[in-house]
Amino acid sequence: xxxxxxxxxxxxxxxxxxxxxxxxxxxxxxxxxxxxxxxxxxxxxxxxxxxxxxxxxxxxxxxxxxxxxxxxxxxxxxxxxxxxxxxxxxxxxxxxxxxxxxxxxxxxxxxxxxxxxxxxxxxxxxxxxxxxxxxxxxxxxxxxxxxxxxxxxxxxxxxxxxxxxxxxxxxxxxxxxxxxxxxxxxxxxxxxxxxxxxxxxxxxxxxxxxxxxxxxxxxxxxxxxxxxxxxxxxxxxxxxxxxxxxxxxxxxxxxxxxxxxxxxxxxxxxxxxxxxxxxxxxxxxxxxxxxxxxxxxxxxxxxxxxxxxxxxxxxxxxxxxxxxxxxxxx
Numbered sequence: 001x002x003x004x005x006x007x008x009x010x011x012x013x014x015x016x017x018x019x020x021x022x023x024x025x026x027x028x029x030x031x032x033x034x035x036x037x038x039x040x041x042x043x044x045x046x047x048x049x050x051x052x053x054x055x056x057x058x059x060x061x062x063x064x065x066x067x068x069x070x071x072x073x074x075x076x077x078x079x080x081x082x083x084x085x086x087x088x089x090x091x092x093x094x095x096x097x098x099x100x101x102x103x104x105x106x107x108x109x110x111x112x113x114x115x116x117x118x119x120x121x122x123x124x125x126x127x128x129x130x131x132x133x134x135x136x137x138x139x140x141x142x143x144x145x146x147x148x149x150x151x152x153x154x155x156x157x158x159x160x161x162x163x164x165x166x167x168x169x170x171x172x173x174x175x176x177x178x179x180x181x182x183x184x185x186x187x188x189x190x191x192x193x194x195x196x197x198x199x200x201x202x203x204x205x206x207x208x209x210x211x212x213x214x215x216x217x218x219x220x221x222x223x224x225x226x227x228x229x230x231x232x233x234x235x236x237x238x239x240x241x242x243x244x245x246x247x248x249x250x251x252x253x254x255x256x257x258x259x260x261x262x263x264x265x266x267x268x269x270x271x272x273x274x275x276x277x278x279x280x281x282x283x284x285x286x287x288x289x290x291x292x293x294x295x296x297x298x299x300x301x302x303x304x305x306x307x308x309x310x311x312x313x314x315x316x317x318x319x320x321x322x323x324x325x326x327x328x329x330x
Contacts, residue, residue: 015047015056015070017079025050026224027079031072035081037064054081219256228257233319253319261285265318275306280314287313 017027027033035047035054047054049070070081177199184191219230233253252268262283269276279290290311298308
């Protein structure tokens with residue numbers, strides 16, 4: 001039996017922001033940010049956003065320590081923070097509010113779950129390639145608990161070895177959430193409704209993604225990183241995917257959108273320990289940069305046991321069509 005989430009009205013009123021504060025917090029329209037209640041007075045609360053304190057009116061009693069999600073909006077020349085509806089029963093659990101679709105987009109939650117998992121959980125051939133990216137991903141400071149980490153580790157999200165051997169992942173994310181749901185029913189009732197809602201949101205999409213035998217991971221970066229967003233696509237290489245040889249090649253397609261240097265796409269093909277790179281960008285900054293630092297890349301990869309066979313600069317985009325963009329909206 002599915003228990004629907006009943007959204008409750010936002011407990012806070014819309015907050016107006018000054019341009020100075022917007023610049024200080026590096027806010028962008030559509031961005032979702034977290035606010036913590038640090039003090040409470042009659043019909044008024046003080047919120048902490050990053051290292052900034054804001055005062056807001058509240059129509060309902062709140063308690064210090066509670067967390068709320070706010071959406072940045074720029075309308076008619078005014079910057080505002082719009083409180084987002086929350087699901088009943090989730091305010092007392094940071095993890096529950098993270099899993100609630102009303103609180104954050106599913107892509108955001110999954111990306112933060114991936115950040116939580118130790119690097120050793122990734123396929124060995126991908127560990128050195130992903131390590132540098134993870135340094136700038138949004139820190140999952142609201143995730144905790146070994147149960148969630150174990151469930152995702154066993155979910156089939158990291159299915160390179162199994163897919164190469166059998167062409168099928170062991171499980172999809174829906175199976176993982178069903179395991180987590182069973183745990184929540186026994187230990188934390190507040191998680192039950194959000195997990196069920198998440199199952200409805202991503203079950204069909206994840207099953208379709210896995211059946212197509214590739215993995216698309218949206219990468220969300222901190223506001224000060226200079227990267228607006230990124231996408232990582234992992235798939236078997238088309239030329240070797242049907243080969244009877246057990247040493248199949250794998251391809252990772254990385255797309256990064258920079259706020260000043262345009263879009264950079266990297267194609268990374270792995271065959272045993274040999275690595276071939278393809279690159280494309282719509283900005284002239286990247287080609288001389290990559291060629292200039294190619295020797296450094298070869299030395300760094302050699303320390304990790306990989307040989308960089310070649311770097312090919314492409315005249316056309318590697319992703320056709322472009323990878324789906326991450327929409328950070330309520």
